[in-house]
Amino acid sequence: MKPVFKLLAVVLFVALGIVALSSFLQDNGGGKKIRYSFPYREAGLTDRQAAAHLLSRFTYGATPGQVDEVVNMGLEKWFQQQLDGGLPDDSLNVLLADNDALTMSNATIAKTYPQPAQIRRMAIRDGVIDKDSVNKDTNKKEYRDQLAEYMKSKGFKPRNELYRQFINQKILRAANTNNQLNEVLTDFWFNHFNVSLTKNDCAEFIPAYERDVIRPNANGNFETLLLATAKSPAMLMYLDNFTSVGETTRQLNPKQQQRLQQEIAGALDDASRDAVLKKMQNAKKNQGLNENYAREVMELHTLGVDGGYTQQDVTQAARVLTGWTLYPFTDYGAGAAMRKVIEKIGEDKLTERGFVHEGDFLFTMNRHDIQEKTVLGKNFPANGGYEEGVTLLKMLAHHPSTAKFISRKLAVRFVNDNPSQALIDRMAKTFTDKKGDIKEVLITLAASPEFWNADALREKTKSPFELAISSVRSLDATVRQPQQLNNWITKMGQKMYYYQAPTGFPDRSQYWINTGSLLNRMNFGLALASQRIPGITFSLAGINHNREPESAEAALLVYGKILMPERNLDATIKRLTPLLNDPNLTKKVDEAAGKNAPPVEANSIVQGDDAMMTADGAKGKGPKGKPGKKNSDMTVAQMQNTYAVANNAMLSQVVGIIIGSPEYQRK
Amino acid sequence: MSTRRGFLKSGGLALFGIGIGGVPSFMKAAAASGKIISPYKKKKILVCIFQRGAMDGLMAVTPFTDEYLRAARPTIFMDAANNGKGTPLIDLDGKFGLHPAMKSFEPLFRENRLGIVHGIGSPNNTRSHFDAQDYMESGTPFSKGTSSGWLNRAVGLMGHDATPFRAVSLTSSMPRSFYGDNPAIAISNLQDFGIQMRGSNANTTNMVAKSFEDLYDQTSNNLLKETGKESFDAVKMLQKTDTKNYRPENNAVYPASALGNALKQIAQLIKMDVGLEVAFAESGGWDTHFNQGTDQGIFARNVTDLSNAITAFWTDMGAYQDDITVMTMTEFGRTVKQNGTGGTDHGRASCNFILGNDVNGGKVHGLVKPLSIENLEDKRDLAVTTDFRSVFSEVADRHLRINNDGLLFPDWKGDKLGVMKG
Structure with missing residues (x-):
């Protein structure tokens, strides 16, 4: 074919292709085809119901109005956007900047x-503190001061500060990021x-582990993710591979071997020769x-127990992975x-000898078992070095058992x-088929009827x-003190980053719902809604576009x-309507009046934190049992304010009960 | 002690009548059927205390006649003889001496209620706190991936009806020992157990609680429905006693420490007859690398707290003592030699304490060979001569009647030491 015709043919082919494709593809606006x-309509769901379900599973909870946004955008397009990630997160970055x-x-x-x-x-x-002063009763303060001064001079900071920042970022990201699915998958x-932060030796590496190993690969490829975890200091320390040494490496390199031989040969008598041998044996x-x-x-991580x-x-696999350790920091x-x-030896020479240094990872040839191995029927010939470990992990990543095991775990989640x-x-x-492409697996999941079935919805x-995060998202709350939220999350039974076993938190309803934790969920709802959790603020009026519900019943419906x-x-x-007809309501109004609540904004239902602080403060600090001022003493404005306070209290009670209700625990 | 049935018929229901929602549902059923129901059937209770950080067993219970030990610990060795250097050890049997700060244990030992196992530890020789605790709590010293803890499996193997308080850990988060499929609670303060609305009056709080109770009762999700019911039952159970103003019996005085508070709350739960079977508490500060002291100092303070808390608990339990066994555990022991900073480093075997009326007490069980270098593990540590699973399984077997070691401690077969009465 002549070049011109060739070009023409290509153009024609492409053009035809586009026409043909676009007839059954949607354009997602970014030029990408979906x-x-x-299949949610087949399951009898409306667009809004389907969007709500989608948001409840692939985000940390819908924000007010988000269901409509997703419907308007198109569910598939929204999902694809989340899979692709990389949406700007400017406001989140501002929040994280202090850390x-x-x-x-x-x-x-x-x-x-x-x-x-x-x-x-x-x-x-360094002779800054005397070893005898440690743990002594008498000069505890002096000791602490000395230590603090020493830390300052060296530029050391307390460990807890590292953990605090790390946990704060988890909460701030989950609550605020536009890349919700990436954050959900990072958690997964x-x-x-x-x-686990419970293991001191790996704790310092965990922030970077999540940041560099997990988050960038969460919507990526499973093989890449597996290899990155295998080579991360956190995992190498947590599951002890950093210390694993092969049996046959005791032969050491020829130079060391030679030196040892010389040492033995040069020994003057049996005793000193034995001493040399013993020294070597002990070292081993x-x-x-x-x-x-x-x-x-x-x-x-891969095949599953069965x-x-x-x-x-x-x-045999342990032998393959000998020598995988951390670069000393x-x-x-x-x-x-x-x-x-x-x-001393120099990295170039080490590389020649088969050492591998990549970032924090180090493969040390002198700890590696160089003999032949067989794992799962695959033969690893002698002297495979670093590459045989990579081959093993790739084999595990693509094993049929792994495909099933990971798919099942994702489906459970x-x-x-x-x-x-x-x-x-x-x-x-x-x-x-897609070689461990996580996005593709999730598309198969979300495009399956099972995802939209009745036995999946709210299950x-x-x-x-x-x-906790879905609550602050549904209230459009500002989180200024993530630590306060973390305290509640811990109390409800999930100490973030502290799950001790390598299994991770079980992903099962029964694990989360027990008598110890359920009451804490209810109490969390009540505390959050009445703005008693410091540093978490929101405006109930704001999320209803500053419209005031006409009645208590209407409020319940609107906020529900x-x-x-x-x-x-x-x-x-x-169930909640009787609460609104609380005979105590009048009493509460009287009480509030008695405590002479300072004026709050007349826009009664407004729930800025100031208003709530006032209401709470008035209740908390007022003298107990003292008869209230008579209503007749109050001005009209005071009366209105009083009702506002009572209304707010009632409304926050309702919201608290909604958050603590069984329906809200489901997603 | 009155029978549970008598209690049920006489005052029990009336007591439950107050508070948020009346009578726990299982009690209504019980009253109707006239049967003794499970939580009120007399149950055996195991209280476990984990001493995190690895207790120096050689200082807690010292083989004081051992000259190797004396030489290895020039400044921290204690003697049973009064040599003018502080309070001497309490001579238990001519060979072992109890640390003087644990003097409250002496009567219990002499009454043969308190047994000691020396040389106890894990077959896995890790000296990492994390790994050793993990292995001891999962009960599988060579397998990290075990998802459940041994106490959770114990609860399952007893197979009694569920009550909300069957397994309770008085800690802020769930300990590894309690991980697993059987319901367990971690709660650091019993007063947290209820609907809390700061700044609201009792009426409002009751109303809100009632709303929650109704909502959970109506939900289509069974798990939430059942757990909701259990939770509110539990609240009602706790409401019959004033947990805030608890007064221990028999003039027991709990130390004002984390462990003292935990054991005090366990005592309350036991007296409430809420069906407690396995309780868990922790004690910290045992990682004594620096200046552990002798009859005074950090180690002495730790064992004072440990022994006084346990003794107070035992005294307080009075009539319940027959139902209770208390067992301590620690992840490993410490080096025979003291280190350069007046402390000891991570070692292998330690000792533990078991208290109860069916304990083969008044004895130091296990094997502690002379601490000459050839008898030490890795030439430095007290050798593990008793696998912790041997002791744990015997206590579970004799006290809780769990004899399925294959499930309680998979991968383990071994002899019992005789720490419990046959």
């Missing part, structure tokens, strides 16, 4: 926030590849194979010596606690974190709809 549609630890590298964090015990050792070493994958004895990571990467591996596979502790060695096998199989097929229970869009509220309203 190849799927959600300087959030952008630090692992090395900087290790230097800035040493463990208390490390600080103590350094202070003793963090929990899947769980690490403290090291050895550690199977923890190898076991959990198969059981929890994924078809044996103890033999675990041991600090100038103190065990890392210092290692760093000196690395610097996003559909219901017992997803159907048909759905799992369909997702697993996508997982395999998941919000975790305490989800309850705002907080739980597209839910059947009949039962809730029926």
Whole structure:
């Protein structure tokens, strides 16, 4: 074909293609085509009902008006936008800007926030504090001051400050980010590849783990994600692979071998030769194979416990992964010596010898088991070095058991606690066909009828974190003190980042709903709605466009709809109506009057924090049992204000009950 | 002690009549059927105390005749003989001496109610607090992925009817021991158990509570419905006693410490007969790398708190003592040699305490060989001669009647030590 015709043919072909495609594709506006549609109408759902369901699963809760936004945009388009991520988050970034630890590298964090015990050792070493003064009763204050002064001079900051900033960012992101699905998936994958602040040795690496390993890969590719976790300091420490040493590496490199031989040959007598041998043996004895990571990467991260591996596979995989460790960060502790060695030999020479240094990750050839191994029937010939570990992890990432295991876990998270096998199989097929593309698996999930079925709707229970965040989102609240919210989340049974076991929090309603936690959920609703949680503020009038409901019953209906869009509220309203006809209401008004509440805005239902603070303060601080001022003493304005206060109290009670209600615990 | 049935018929229902919603639903059913229902059936109770940080077992219960130990600890070794250097150890049996700050334990030991196991620890030789606690609490020392804790499995294996308070941990978050499928509660303060509306009067609070109770009663979600019912039942149960102004019996005085408060609240739950079977509390500060002291100092303060809290609890329990076993545990022991800063570093075996009327008490069980270097584990630590699972499973078997070791401690088979009366 002549070039001109070739070009023409291509143009023609492309043009035809576009015409053909656009007849059955929607344009999502960004030039990208959406190849799927959600079968919610088949399940009998309206656009709004479907949008509410979609938002309840793939975000931390709908904000007021968001259901309509999604309907207007188109559900598929909204979903695709969330999958693609990368939406601007300017206002969130402003909120996060104060937290300087959030952008630090692992090395900087290790230097800035040493463990208390490390600080103590350094202070003793530097002669700043006397070792005998530690733990003594007499000069506790002096000791603390000395230590504080030392930390200041060295630029050290307390560990808890690091954790505080880290937990704050989690709450601020979840409540505010426009990239909601990315944040939900970050939570999902963090929990899947769980690490825990309870383990001191890995705690300092966890902020960067979430930031650099989990979040950027959360809507990406499973293989990339798995490899990134395997090489992260947090995981290497949490599941101990950093310490794992191969049996055969004891032969050491030829140079060391030679030196040892020389030393033995040069020994003057049997005793000193034995001493040399013993020294070597002892050095080796403290090291050895550690199977923890190898076991959990198969059981929890990829294949699943019934994924078809044996103890033999675990041991062999552990051998493959020997030598996967951390690059030493600090100038103190065990890392210092290692760093000196690395610097002395030089990275170029180490690379020649098979060492790999990538960021915080280090593959050390001298700890690696160089012998042949077999995992899951696959042979790894001797001297495979770093690459054999990569091959192993890639093999695990794409294993059919992994496809099923990950699909099931995603279905449990996003559909219901017992997803159907048909759905799992369909997702697993996508997982395999699309080589672990997480977005594609989620599209298969959301485009499946199972996602929209009656047995999926409202069937998941919000975790305490989800309850707290969805509450502040539905109230359009401003979170100034995330720590306060975190205290409640902990109280409701979810201590963020502190789940000790590598399994992560169980994703099951039964785990979250128990007698210990349920009352706390109700109390959380009441505390939040009455603005008793410091640093969490909102305006109830604001979320109703500053319109005042005409009656208490109307308020119930209006706020019920705002907080739980597209839910059947009949039962809730029926149960709560008697509360509105509270005979105590009059009494409350009298009480409030008696305490001579300072004026509040006449726009009665307005719920700015000032108004609520006043109402609360008046109630809390007023003298108890003292008879109230008579109503006749009050001016009309005072009367109005008084009713406003009582109304506000009533309204916040209603909102509190809605948040604590069974319907609101469901998503 | 009156029978539970008598209580039920006489005053029980009346007591429940006050407060938010009347009588707990299971009690109504019980009253109607005239049967003794599960929470009121006499139950055995196991109280576990985890000493986090690894207690120096060699200082708590010192083999004081061991010259190796004396040499290894030049400034922190204590003697049973009065040598003019502070208060001597309490000589238990001519070989072991109890730390003098634990003097409140001595009568319990002499009455054969308190048993001690020395040389207890994990077969996994990790010296990481995190890993060792994790293994001890999951009960599977070689498997990190075990999703449940051994006490949660114990609750399941007892298989009694659910009451809200079957397994209660007096801690702010759920301990690893309690992870699992069986319902368990973590609560640091019993007074938190109820609907709280600061600044509102009792009427309003009751009304709000009633609204919640109704809403949960009406929900189509079974789990929420049942748990809601249980929760409000629990609130009603707790309302019959004034938890804020609790007065211990028999002049028991709990130390004003976290452990003292936890045990005091466990005592209240037991006296309320709410069906408690497994309780959990924690004690901290055992990681004594620096200046642990001798008869005075940080270690002495810790064991004072531990022993006084347990003794107060025991005294307070009075008539309930036959139903109760208290067991302490710690993740590992500490080095035989003292370190350069007057403390001890992470070691292997430690000791633990078991208190109860069916304990084979008045003895130091287990095996502690002379602490010469060849008898030490890795040439530095008191060797583990008793697997913790051997003791835990015996207590569970004899006291709670759980004899399925295969489920309670998978991967473990072994002999019982005889810490409980056969």
